[in-house]
Amino acid sequence: MAHLFFGYFAGMIAITSVLVVALRNPVYSALSLLVMFFHVAGLYVTLHAEFLAAVQVIVYAGAILVLYLFVVMLLNVKRDDRYHSQWRIAAFICIPLSIEFLVLLSGDFGAAHREPASLPVEPLASDNTLAIGQTLFSTYLFPFEVASLILLVAMVGAIVLAKRDISENEAKNMNRVSGAQ
Amino acid sequence: MSEFGLRLAISLTQIAAVMGIVVVTVLLLTLAERKVLGWMQDRMGPMEVGPYGILQPFADAIKLFFKEDIIPAGANKFLFTLAPILCLIPAFIGFAVIPWGPNWTIEVGGITVKPFVISDINIGILYILAFASIGAYGIILGGWASNSKYSLLGGLRSAAQIISYELNVGLSIIGVIILTGSLSLVKITDAQAGWFWNWYLFALPAPQIFAFVVFVISSVAETNRVPFDLPEAESELVAGFFTEYSGLRFAFFFLAEYANMVLVSCVAAALFLGGWNAPYPGTILELLGAPSLAWVENIMWFAVKAYSFLFLFFWLRATLPRLRYDQLMKFGWKVMLPIALANIVVTSIAVFITQ
Numbered sequence: 064m065a066h067l068f069f070g071y072f073a074g075m076i077a078i079t080s081v082l083v084v085a086l087r088n089p090v091y092s093a094l095s096l097l098v099m100f101f102h103v104a105g106l107y108v109t110l111h112a113e114f115l116a117a118v119q120v121i122v123y124a125g126a127i128l129v130l131y132l133f134v135v136m137l138l139n140v141k142r143d144d145r146y147h148s149q150w151r152i153a154a155f156i157c158i159p160l161s162i163e164f165l166v167l168l169s170g171d172f173g174a175a176h177r178e179p180a181s182l183p184v185e186p187l188a189s190d191n192t193l194a195i196g197q198t199l200f201s202t203y204l205f206p207f208e209v210a211s212l213i214l215l216v217a218m219v220g221a222i223v224l225a226k227r228d229i230s231e232n233e234a235k236n237m238n239r240v241s242g243a244q
Numbered sequence: 245m246s247e248f249g250l251r252l253a254i255s256l257t258q259i260a261a262v263m264g265i266v267v268v269t270v271l272l273l274t275l276a277e278r279k280v281l282g283w284m285q286d287r288m289g290p291m292e293v294g295p296y297g298i299l300q301p302f303a304d305a306i307k308l309f310f311k312e313d314i315i316p317a318g319a320n321k322f323l324f325t326l327a328p329i330l331c332l333i334p335a336f337i338g339f340a341v342i343p344w345g346p347n348w349t350i351e352v353g354g355i356t357v358k359p360f361v362i363s364d365i366n367i368g369i370l371y372i373l374a375f376a377s378i379g380a381y382g383i384i385l386g387g388w389a390s391n392s393k394y395s396l397l398g399g400l401r402s403a404a405q406i407i408s409y410e411l412n413v414g415l416s417i418i419g420v421i422i423l424t425g426s427l428s429l430v431k432i433t434d435a436q437a438g439w440f441w442n443w444y445l446f447a448l449p450a451p452q453i454f455a456f457v458v459f460v461i462s463s464v465a466e467t468n469r470v471p472f473d474l475p476e477a478e479s480e481l482v483a484g485f486f487t488e489y490s491g492l493r494f495a496f497f498f499l500a501e502y503a504n505m506v507l508v509s510c511v512a513a514a515l516f517l518g519g520w521n522a523p524y525p526g527t528i529l530e531l532l533g534a535p536s537l538a539w540v541e542n543i544m545w546f547a548v549k550a551y552s553f554l555f556l557f558f559w560l561r562a563t564l565p566r567l568r569y570d571q572l573m574k575f576g577w578k579v580m581l582p583i584a585l586a587n588i589v590v591t592s593i594a595v596f597i598t599q
Contacts, residue, residue, distance in 0.1 A: 090320075090323070097381065113366065114370070114427075117373070120378070121370065121373055121414075124374075124378060125378065125407075126377065126407060129403055130407070132381075132403070192366065192427055
């Protein structure tokens with residue numbers, strides 16, 4: 064039963080991921096990405112990681128992809144072929160990756176020979192959320208804080224980039240208004 | 245296999261019962277809204293169909309069923325068809341984790357059943373948030389697929405609005421989750437038993453009054469109701485994202501909006517107002533010597549709380565004018581968000597000190 068579910072989710076993830084880059088209409092691409100996010104969440108559920116599944120849907124499907132759709136619709140790019148002919152860059156990235164993949168699969172580096180990394184909690188614990196919280200805030204506290212700092216920096220950077228500079232005239236007007244008050 | 249079959253049959257019965265209740269509630273709401281608005285504006289409301297107009301919802305439903313279903317010539321047929329369904333499913337699926345009554349178990353044919361809880365998953369509230377965020381896709385895609393500028397503008401407005409206010413909904417319930425230590429709605433409701441000052445709205449050490457206000461305002465915004473109904477502002481955008489929709493597909497959007505209202509009312513009742521718990525310990529029916537009927541009283545309390553919220557929605561609609569778009573965004577990000585964040589900090593400190 065578990066294998067059946069895994070096969071379904073993995074197959075759908077593979078198909079929809081290919082569709083994301085293969086479809087010509089960007090809105091359809093975004094939709095197949097949505098289907099893919101749901102199946103990744105389904106994979107998490109089969110691993111008894113309900114919290115991750117919910118976060119996957121809330122963050123990726125609920126927030127990030129909606130913004131993608133937003134941009135796609137505002138730009139209204141219909142069947143734009145500009146981004147479909149970047150073979151050189153694609154090859155440059157994909158060939159080393161696939162070589163690495165083959166080496167990992169064929170060589171002695173496979174995970175089968177190694178001892179699995181010791182997990183601090185049992186993966187099938189009944190309260191998955193509690194386990195994630197405790198691990199995140201004890202063992203991995205420093206990486207967690209670093210990650211949140213990076214996100215904060217990115218947020219500040221985005222605000223600085225998007226902020227409209229106040230021109231001198233406007234600044235003068237503002238000063239005059241505040242001076243009058 | 246027969247046990248599996250029995251389990252399946254019981255689950256399907258529960259699902260059918262809840263769906264039935266929600267649909268009946270939506271039918272009632274469409275009438276109640278027009279009646280309440282009518283009375284508040286000193287008129288009668290619908291009076292023609294049936295005595296006092298009580299058959300009006302059925303007349304509306306029949307009208308929508310038999311209306312011609314038009315797909316605009318320039319529309320994207322696939323997405324135009326998909327959008328109302330994408331809107332409706334998330335609105336109904338969230339009811340699966342709402343505890344309607346006490347967390348009892350009964351034996352049916354050898355297996356234990358919880359009659360008032362369809363499923364008690366330990367991420368209950370996150371499940372509702374996850375599917376609520378999916379509802380935005382129906383609106384955006386419906387707006388885009390209609391190939392009309394009013395629809396597109398309505399859809400985009402709605403996307404921005406739902407993302408902004410969803411954040412506030414998520415942050416405002418964190419205080420409750422800190423106090424309970426669980427994401428399961430069943431456990432959150434159970435933890436509020438006893439007198440009404442045990443409800444998280446008033447509970448020590450950190451009363452969630454501010455969180456409650458943020459939650460209510462944000463959920464009004466998330467369900468696109470007045471005064472936050474910019475995605476369907478009729479004076480600016482004809483009817484917003486469903487301008488081009490008619491017949492049954494329009495009915496789907498309509499149903500989804502009302503089902504969402506019912507859902508946020510149920511969540512607010514369960515999180516902040518003790519859910520099915522009465523404001524006093526136990527139940528009166530139990531004291532009168534009928535403990536097996538106590539669930540009736542509990543469900544009545546849940547219904548009273550949920551319906552008070554629904555009344556609030558109508559009340560707001562009759563009272564407040566619509567916000568401007570920049571006011572909406574400014575209010576969401578500069579007022580609601582800081583309050584919700586401050587509430588998390590205060591609640592965490594209070595819980596840390598008292599533990």
